[in-house]
Amino acid sequence: MKSTPTLNMVAKTQQGLEPLLAKELEQLGATQIEQHKRAVSFIGDKALLYKANLCLRTALRILVPIHKFEAVNEQELYNGIQQLNWEDYMDVNGTLAIEASANSHLFNHTQYLAQKTKDAIVDQFRAKHGVRPSVDLVRPDLRLNLHIFQHQCTLSLDSSGESLHRRGYRAEGNMAPLNEVTAAALILHSGWNGKGVFMDPMCGSGTILIEAAMFAKNIPPNHMREWFAFEGWRDFEPQLWKQVKQEAMEAIVPCEATLIGNDAVFKVIEIARSNARKAGVENELQLSNMRFEEQTPPEPLNGGTLIMNPPYGERIDIGEAAAFYKMLGDVLKQKFSGYDAWILSSNKEALKKVGLAASKRIVVWNSQLECKFHKFEMYRGSKKEQATAEV
Numbered sequence: 001m002k003s004t005p006t007l008n009m010v011a012k013t014q015q016g017l018e019p020l021l022a023k024e025l026e027q028l029g030a031t032q033i034e035q036h037k038r039a040v041s042f043i044g045d046k047a048l049l050y051k052a053n054l055c056l057r058t059a060l061r062i063l064v065p066i067h068k069f070e071a072v073n074e075q076e077l078y079n080g081i082q083q084l085n086w087e088d089y090m091d092v093n094g095t096l097a098i099e100a101s102a103n104s105h106l107f108n109h110t111q112y113l114a115q116k117t118k119d120a121i122v123d124q125f126r127a128k129h130g131v132r133p134s135v136d137l138v139r140p141d142l143r144l145n146l147h148i149f150q151h152q153c154t155l156s157l158d159s160s161g162e163s164l165h166r167r168g169y170r171a172e173g174n175m176a177p178l179n180e181v182t183a184a185a186l187i188l189h190s191g192w193n194g195k196g197v198f199m200d201p202m203c204g205s206g207t208i209l210i211e212a213a214m215f216a217k218n219i220p221p222n223h224m225r226e227w228f229a230f231e232g233w234r235d236f237e238p239q240l241w242k243q244v245k246q247e248a249m250e251a252i253v254p255c256e257a258t259l260i261g262n263d264a265v266f267k268v269i270e271i272a273r274s275n276a277r278k279a280g281v282e283n284e285l286q287l288s289n290m291r292f293e294e295q296t297p298p299e300p301l302n303g304g305t306l307i308m309n310p311p312y313g314e315r316i317d318i319g320e321a322a323a324f325y326k327m328l329g330d331v332l333k334q335k336f337s338g339y340d341a342w343i344l345s346s347n348k349e350a351l352k353k354v355g356l357a358a359s360k361r362i363v364v365w366n367s368q369l370e371c372k373f374h375k376f377e378m379y380r381g382s383k384k385e386q387a388t389a390e391v
């Protein structure tokens with residue numbers, strides 16, 4: 001890759017998280033930030049590229065577009081790819097992998113598009129050298145991303161490799177773990193400031209709590225990943241990468257939060273503990289095997305933030321979903337005054353049974369499932385006022 005002082009970059013994300021990602025990018029020092037569908041484009045230098053991979057909590061991967069051209073059929077795609085001199089990007093004995101996506105009536109077979117792109121690159125090397133680079137889907141030297149919208153082709157270098165939601169702390173999952181990026185987004189959506197009490201009373205494998213602990217301590221979420229794709233690039237600067245990492249690790253602050261996680265199932269608490277240990281935040285979490293019905297907030301009762309991702313009664317059998325969600329509302333009313341309580345669920349009917357008026361309702365996608373993230377402000381004082389049932 002040619003060395004450039006500034007790079008055009010695109011951070012990919014989940015649907016609906018674009019505003020959160022744009023804000024994160026602004027805080028990292030990106031400029032010309034623009035939101036698109038499931039993506040945010042921005043400008044910055046190579047250090048920012050490294051930092052974005054290391055520090056963004058709501059990004060899935062960071063792309064660097066290198067070539068835009070038009071094509072209406074596979075041959076034009078092949079020709080467009082060959083317009084680049086691929087020796088600028090990789091060695092003949094290097095390895096590559098290509099991911100393709102298309103939103104076009106002209107192209108629909110994405111695997112074939114990836115293959116055609118690969119052919120165009122390796123044919124160029126073979127014509128010059130008689131030998132060609134090989135494909136490595138696991139850890140290639142060069143990972144490319146091709147996106148076609150109608151007849152507009154955009155070829156990008158993928159600087160991340162494996163999706164950035166794979167932080168590396170979760171080896172085991174329970175029945176329905178949240179994606180790490182979704183969990184981080186819940187925390188950012190809640191507006192929690194990283195201080196005071198933070199509870200997840202149905203914490204499962206602990207994803208929300210681990211992301212909360214990393215947020216509270218300003219720990220770069222991807223600090224334990226072993227490999228980013230940009231490390232295989234020709235212009236990779238190990239010294240710059242070391243400096244970026246060092247600065248991010250030096251910016252970690254002591255935890256000023258009390259992070260409490262409980263779950264009804266003993267085994268998942270053990271999993272949460274093991275995940276927290278891998279993430280380096282085990283000492284920040286207070287984890288117990290306890291049903292929500294038995295839980296009480298810690299003393300002194302100064303309120304706090306509570307985020308829960310209960311069973312939806314759709315993917316997990318919780319029997320009477322309505323009664324279960326009514327119980328959630330009852331326990332919140334009885335014991336959690338002063339708390340901002342957030343519930344994520346795809347079960348809209350059951351959510352109404354919580355029996356509290358939501359002061360915020362945000363759409364959050366949990367994998368393919370459209371969920372609602374509802375905020376219930378548990379005011380101190382009159383329980384009558386807050387017990388307005390939602391209809």
Ligand SMILES: C[S@@+](CC[C@H](N)C(=O)[O-])C[C@H]1O[C@@H](n2cnc3c(N)ncnc32)[C@H](O)[C@@H]1O
Nearest residue numbers: 177178202203204205207263264291292309311
């Ligand atoms: C959807 S999972 C939570 C997943 C979690 N956010 C994660 O990332 O792993 C719901 C969790 O609620 C727990 N649960 C169900 N009923 C409960 C109750 N009454 N009290 C506490 N936990 C409960 C289940 O054991 C399960 O771990």
